[in-house]
Amino acid sequence: xxxxxxxxxxxxxxxxxxxxxxxxxxxxxxxxxxxxxxxxxxxxxxxxxxxxxxxxxxxxxxxxxxxxxxxxxxxxxxxxxxxxxxxxxxxxxxxxxxxxxxxxxxxxxxxxxxxxxxxxxxxxxxxxxxxxxxxxxxxxxxxxxxxxxxxxxxxxxxxxxxxxxxxxxxxxxxxxxxxxxxxxxxxxxxxxxxxxxxxxxxxxxxxxxxxxxxxxxxxxxxxxxxxxxxxxxxxxxxxxxxxxxxxxxxxxxxxxxxxxxxxxxxxxxxxxxxxxxxxxxxxxxxxxxxxxxxxxxxxxxxxxxxxxxxxxxxxxxxxxxxxxxxxxxxxxxxxxxxxxxxxxxxxxxxxxxxxxxxxxxxxxxxxxxxxxxxxxxxxxxxxxxxxxxxxxxxxxxxxxxxxxxxxxxxxxxxxxxxxxxxxxxxxxxxxxxxxxxxxxxxxxxxxxxxxxxxxxxxxxxxxxxxxxxxxxxxxxxxxxxxxxxxxxxxxxxxxxxxxxxxxxxxxxxxxxxxxxxxxxxxxxxxxxxxxxxxxxxxxxxxxxxxxxxxxxxxxxxxxxxxxxxx
Amino acid sequence: xxxxxxxxxxxxxxxxxxxxxxxxxxxxxxxxxxxxxxxxxxxxxxxxxxxxxxxxxxxxxxxxxxxxxxxxxxxxxxxxxxxxxxxxxxxxxxxxxxxxxxxxxxxxxxxxxxxxxxxxxxxxxxxxxxxxxxxxxxxxxxxxxxxxxxxxxxxxxxxxxxxxxxxxxxxxxxxxxxxxxxxxxxxxxxxxx
Numbered sequence: 115x116x117x118x119x120x121x122x123x124x125x126x127x128x129x130x131x132x133x134x135x136x137x138x139x140x141x142x143x144x145x146x147x148x149x150x151x152x153x154x155x156x157x158x159x160x161x162x163x164x165x166x167x168x169x170x171x172x173x174x175x176x177x178x179x180x181x182x183x184x185x186x187x188x189x190x191x192x193x194x195x196x197x198x199x200x201x202x203x204x205x206x207x208x209x210x211x212x213x214x215x216x217x218x219x220x221x222x223x224x225x226x227x228x229x230x231x232x233x234x235x236x237x238x239x240x241x242x243x244x245x246x247x248x249x250x251x252x253x254x255x256x257x258x259x260x261x262x263x264x265x266x267x268x269x270x271x272x273x274x275x276x277x278x279x280x281x282x283x284x285x286x287x288x289x290x291x292x293x294x295x296x297x298x299x300x301x302x303x304x305x306x307x308x309x310x311x312x313x314x315x316x317x318x319x320x321x322x323x324x325x326x327x328x329x330x331x332x333x334x335x336x337x338x339x340x341x342x343x344x345x346x347x348x349x350x351x352x353x354x355x356x357x358x359x360x361x362x363x364x365x366x367x368x369x370x371x372x373x374x375x376x377x378x379x380x381x382x383x384x385x386x387x388x389x390x391x392x393x394x395x396x397x398x399x400x401x402x403x404x405x406x407x408x409x410x411x412x413x414x415x416x417x418x419x420x421x422x423x424x425x426x427x428x429x430x431x432x433x434x435x436x437x438x439x440x441x442x443x444x445x446x447x448x449x450x451x452x453x454x455x456x457x458x459x460x461x462x463x464x465x466x467x468x469x470x471x472x473x474x475x476x477x478x479x480x481x482x483x484x485x486x487x488x489x490x491x492x493x494x495x496x497x498x499x500x501x502x503x504x505x506x507x508x509x510x511x512x513x514x515x516x517x518x519x520x521x522x523x524x525x526x527x528x529x530x531x532x533x534x535x536x537x538x539x540x541x542x543x544x545x546x547x548x549x550x551x552x553x554x555x556x557x558x559x560x561x562x563x564x565x566x567x568x569x570x571x572x573x574x575x576x577x578x579x580x581x582x583x584x585x586x587x588x589x590x591x592x593x594x595x596x597x598x599x600x601x602x603x604x605x606x607x608x609x610x611x612x613x614x615x616x617x618x619x620x621x622x623x624x625x626x627x628x629x630x631x632x633x634x635x636x637x638x639x640x641x642x643x644x645x646x647x648x649x650x651x652x653x654x655x656x657x658x659x660x661x662x663x664x665x666x667x668x669x670x671x672x673x674x675x676x677x678x679x680x
Numbered sequence: 681x682x683x684x685x686x687x688x689x690x691x692x693x694x695x696x697x698x699x700x701x702x703x704x705x706x707x708x709x710x711x712x713x714x715x716x717x718x719x720x721x722x723x724x725x726x727x728x729x730x731x732x733x734x735x736x737x738x739x740x741x742x743x744x745x746x747x748x749x750x751x752x753x754x755x756x757x758x759x760x761x762x763x764x765x766x767x768x769x770x771x772x773x774x775x776x777x778x779x780x781x782x783x784x785x786x787x788x789x790x791x792x793x794x795x796x797x798x799x800x801x802x803x804x805x806x807x808x809x810x811x812x813x814x815x816x817x818x819x820x821x822x823x824x825x826x827x828x829x830x831x832x833x834x835x836x837x838x839x840x841x842x843x844x845x846x847x848x849x850x851x852x853x854x855x856x857x858x859x860x861x862x863x864x865x866x867x868x869x870x871x872x873x
Contacts, residue, residue: 236704293751295753295754
């Protein structure tokens with residue numbers, strides 16, 4: 115029996131195990147929407163803006179490890195997905211984006227709502243397709259999910275013209291994909307693994323830098339085994355947070371621009387970096403020439419293009435992190451590095467980076483630490499970018515993988531709210547906290563309606579300082595305190611929440627923080643807390659742009675703060 | 681690191697948009713393509729691209745790796761440091777008068793090039809060879825007055841039996857695509873205003 119293109123697409127999505135689609139309808143995808151009632155297994159979640167759909171699919175993908183699916187119509191629907199797709203691309207998140215396109219005879223005619231979305235998304239997708247015949251849909255979907263979820267994950271876009279949705283074809287779902295140009299390397303080269311084991315055994319001052327690759331390949335046990343066996347301190351990247359329990363004795367925090375000063379110092383002084391599933395991003399390395407001058411580098415990554423891209427590598431291993439670590443652990447000789455540990459511990463004592471300073475005022479760091487205390491760390495925290503993101507990373511302790519979901523590579527304001535929706539939909543049994551700044555929150559505030567319509571019980575904490583905080587901090591530190599374009603007025607967030615039907619509380623008093631968080635936790639549905647915090651609080655440490663990792667500025671003493679404010 | 685002219689050769693799936701995927705990646709990574717030549721290969725559904733770029737080894741290697749990630753790129757290698765034969769083709773239209781025509785023909789003969797068209801006031805020269813040879817001939821002809829030049833980019837094959845781009849397994853040969861089905865009537869004709 116023949117099926118329409120829309121039916122073939124739905125059948126294929128069901129075969130891929132898709133349960134949720136975040137989308138927004140429109141003319142070009144109407145035939146598909148008209149087909150959804152035939153496929154009750156596919157839950158469609160209506161967002162209020164397509165960017166929300168892409169971020170929600172991304173959040174869903176990161177929380178579950180499965181591909182997230184978003185859907186938009188042609189033209190503006192498709193272009194509204196772009197930021198979300200780019201966000202997924204830079205953070206290696208498996209997102210499959212489906213867009214409608216004008217009917218085939220109108221392609222290339224600048225028809226109503228026509229846009230070349232495959233052209234637009236070329237640099238921000240792992241691959242994309244324009245499907246010109248319904249008989250190709252099943253094969254394309256199979257390939258798209260395979261490409262999105264294997265190797266280094268990433269977004270794949272499928273653009274389908276309106277009349278292809280209506281075209282009738284026989285449905286047969288392919289069992290295998292045949293992509294001669296796509297053959298990820300899953301197992302590391304044995305000789306390289308042997309060399310890595312020898313290099314690790316010979317090191318006196320080794321560090322492990324673990325990134326999101328560890329989370330993606332679910333190599334937590336293997337990472338822990340390596341660290342414990344070879345006694346190596348584990349430092350993570352921002353996106354790697356949670357891949358190694360932060361309460362473990364070998365955990366040495368995270369590195370980079372706002373990482374712990376002692377972690378940066380340890381990396382700088384190390385003689386060996388074992389880089390695992392991370393990509394030496396400039397926010398992590400600071401100035402590359404003075405990153406870790408004495409260190410040899412063992413780099414394990416599934417993407418060969420990451421190896422040697424930013425930092426010179428001595429022992430490259432291309433492969434899936436889990437497989438490589440499994441093989442490596444068999445060859446690792448147990449050892450100790452007592453002197454090195456004493457040294458690193460000493461630095462840790464000298465640089466108490468994560469102290470919440472004494473203050474009568476409500477400090478954002480305090481708010482986040484209390485969310486940690488009340489939830490006992492048993493929550494998924496979703497953030498956008500900026501000060502709220504850095505404090506969320508610093509003052510919450512993450513012992514489980516995928517417990518911090520954050521926009522790293524692209525640094526997207528507005529990711530937090532829809533990202534949290536995706537995470538909660540994907541893992542409904544977990545407590546999900548969206549920690550937003552008042553700036554980022556206003557970028558996707560309309561998704562509060564999605565939360566209500568779909569009963570998504572996310573808890574929202576706005577760290578409201580009346581500024582675009584991180585930019586203001588840069589203006590204070592590097593632009594002689596000229597606050598141009600950063601003072602930010604917001605609406606009454608309590609009234610906004612109530613208008614959407616979400617209970618909310620404003621907290622400006624330190625003494626009320628805990629009870630407010632408890633109230634939000636006790637409430638079954640979504641809840642919003644507007645924390646009015648100290649407006650000019652800064653994130654420390656901070657490595658100034660263009661400086662070396664070891665040149666971090668740490669929290670100044672109170673006198674210094676007063677001086678600089680004159 | 682010193683800049684060298686690199687020759688990259690790629691086997692790519694013969695699909696619309698592939699050239700764009702490859703060339704836009706160079707632009708994105710801040711690389712200038714000196715020349716790019718594309719043509720069919722001995723294998724069905726596969727095209728071969730020969731790309732010449734200027735850059736240091738590490739940077740070109742990074743671009744090669746990025747290109748390797750393009751799903752439609754089946755294989756890509758840098759043959760700069762391999763024994764290979766490289767050729768370019770140029771068509772040059774030169775002003776020619778009764779007095780200069782024989783001199784031009786002499787030069788063309790020395791270069792083992794061909795005259796492929798003659799008119800009362802011009803000749804068209806076809807030359808193949810490595811870049812230097814083509815350039816030298818063009819320089820010599822410049823003295824007579826050049827009307828038009830069309831030059832292909834470099835194409836190259838490595839010497840010896842097996843090529844670096846040999847695909848290991850025989851490839852599945854796809855059935856030729858059926859002509860598209862009749863479109864639904866609604867889409868066929870634009871709205872009648």
